[in-house]
Amino acid sequence: MIGSLLTIDAVLIVVAAWIVVGLAGIAAVRYPGFVAHGLFPLSAALSAALCGIALAALPGTPETAILAIGLPGLPFHLRLDALSSFFLFLVGIASAGISIFSAGYFRRGEGTPAGVMCMQYHVFLAAMAMVIVSDDAYAFMVCWESMALSSYFLVTTNHRIPEIQRAGYLYLLIAHIGAIAILLCFGVLQANTGDYTFANMRAQHLAPFWASCAFLLALFGFGAKAGVLPLHVWLPEAHPAAPSPVSALMSGVMLKTAIYGMLRVTFDLVSTPIWWWGVVALSLGLATAFFGVVFAAAQVDMKRLLAYSSIENIGLIVMAFGLAIVFRAYGMRSLAALAMTALLFHCINHALFKSLLFLGTGSVLHATNERSLGKLGGLMRFMPWVAWTALAGVIAAAGLPPSNGFASEWLLLQGFLFTGALPNPYLKMLVPLFAGGLVLVAALAAYVMVKFFGVIFLGRPREERLEQAQDAGRLERLGLAWLTAGCILLGLFPAAVIEAIDPIAFSLLGQGLAQGGRVGDWLMLAPVSAERASYSAPLVFALIVAIVLTTFLAVRRFYHGRVRRAAAWDCGTPFQTARMQDTAEGFGQPIRQIFEPFFRMRRELPSPADERPRYRVTIEDPMWAAIFVRIAAIIEWISGVVGTLQRGRISIYLLYSFVTLVALLLLTQA
């Protein structure tokens, strides 16, 4: 039977092996050293294997399988096509780095024993992989819920801390609100046939009204998981609460499963999108991206800052999703393929650089026990490994050439720019406005990233004890290096990446970007034509390196290379302390001032007469007060009204039963 082993079987073997590793973790719960140094590296190897399998499956034909587990008569239908292969690749490449990092990180264990965490962690990984290969609503929902539950337990690893309990509860709540919407979406998609396989859903042709219902439910349901406005509130709570490798996994990988769901429903199961869906997604995406980046700039907790930055990136991805819908709805398939390629490319870039940055914060947290930006600083001197790898992540997250973040944003902007052929004049006006919003968000992302890197790693240590900070251990370095290498390689060879993901656009849209030809060679990326736009990451990188080296040597050849160390000049200030640097609040102050209406700020400003002047500013999410607090109030009011029925006396309840019976009798009589 080995000869007939399908690729999908290989995927299932990896998933099963993950479960075994998790069970081994439970069995070895008394030996945390073995769990950390034995099981997690093994799991990383499995992730790397999954990477290879998925890469091999990408250009192949779809494969299906039926797994007879679960309820009788309701087996799991599985399918591996180009789209799921890509997302499996994403899971594999990011989790390989995160798992090897975890091997070093969890050697001490946190609130939960390492063995139990190992179980939760691998169930989480397996559930994400299974979500991606599920081919019926039942399997999808089971795996989706396993993913939500296992990640809930991971978020509440330090479950004795009240804030973390609260964060976990909020996460679980919003995950389930989303899950209900997804369930309803599948209910609409099966169109009263009672057959919940995706194959059946693909075969249905829904009326525009029902198709729109399905789309909006999917956008809401998957948006809740992805962190789309206004359901993003769990992200900045859950990410700081979770241990850093888990934050990396959730932010880098789990958010992408939601994007996968959106793509699957919109382009595969419904398959004929309507143009205004795109406008909804574009507006929602821009609002999410803008809100995320502005809030990221004002944060003073490093993991919360990254969480808001993830919201921003999800916003950008949803914008690309909207653009792809618009183009697809008007039958402009090659432009839709361009937007789709940008979307997928940005998904994998974000998975890599955000995982990298979250892991970096994990190392900082372990070395200093400090999450607040205001108490860090100068760590590049003591933790060079973490700092330099984080710098690569920061450059990618800020979208600077020649990084991978720039390549995907470049593609996306190309998509936004060439909308002249759109038949709808209003859309023609709207889309460039979205492009304007997009570049504003991208530029603000650079601000956020300079703040993140500058305050943590540069300057002087704001506390004395930071000087004892230890650099990351060997396994942690390996994990960081893996993700850094991914960022750099994807950035330097974007044309190869685009060619690899072209089958997806082809299978979903009926047309790829390369269209039989090539999108340029390895050196030059030219998605449409060389006259229209081209970008060469290897050339840009090589030229900058060449100029830097030539200048370096020329200065030494014609002049000299002498250096003298002295105290900092600072305009001649004789007395300088670390407290004179910008704080994280200070660095974000211009953004707070410019975008003041977006924030709910509480300030404590000292008056000149104060004996002990105290300056404080706290920032709150306005969505809380605007939406969630109100909904909570309405629900409380309704429960209050319903509560008046409950009198606590048995005679009253008997009366209710009597009245109900009479009413039912009357109804059946009529």
Next chain:
Amino acid sequence: MNLEGILAQATAMVVALVVAPLLTGWVNVCRAWLQGRSAPPLLQPFRALHKLFWKESVIAHGATPLFRLAPYVIFGCMLLASMIVPTLSTNLPLAPAADAIALVGLFALARVFISLAAMDIGTAFGSMGARREMLVGFLAEPAFLMVLFTASLLSDSTSLATIVTTLGHREFTILPSLALAGVAFVMVSLAENARVPVDNPATHLELTMIHEALVLEYSGRHLALLEWAAALKLFVYSCAGLALFFPWGVAQANHRTALALALPALIAKLAIGGFLLALIETVMAKMRIFRVPEFLATAFLLGVLALLVHQLLGA
């Protein structure tokens, strides 16, 4: 890639390296004239560079390698930018490596590096400068992109060479979208090059400086490279503006004669542009830093308006 192309590329690079400090010198000369001072020699920037290169570099205790790497990277970014903007000829072999969006990306890369380097030493002025630089940048960058997008939509390409070729072949009419984009471009270039209404290149008054605060800790060859990079940035911005709004005279064929004629045309255009810059700097007062976001938001909105006008009128 042929010999002519390599020749054009090499000429463009040498011209950028030589003309950039000259342009800075020329602006200083004009400003001195307009303000009734006796002018420094035109070659003063070269003398300053030469002097700085000879001086030893004094580096603060605790500076990381990032601090020493940054000047080279910034110089590299600016020199690369000068190689992809069609200054003399549109036939540049390296131009396809980066289009208009990548050009803005290169400026952003340089800006992030200078800001990080300024934060590295951990002085009050350094971090203040970094914050202000990023503040100016996050508004100026989208505004500049909007200007470039307008030109891209006009020529249906983001490649700078194609834009210049297309715009250079149209008859001389003032397009409303380009006029709006032009105003936005002037505002952005003043801000990005640390010029008067936003920053004062001649100041060392602590509370007003942006660019000077960033390079405060640098000395010797590092400072020389940063100053040279700043001059290159002004040159690249000027050339980008000339290429977008006055593309006439840029050589579009592989003729050495066209290339030879393009140089005097470029120098004449730059001389006029430099004089106008000095005039703006003389008649305007520096704004408070809190007003800068308004100034740049205006530029951004003008850019967006240019884009909309183009979509509405098709012009």
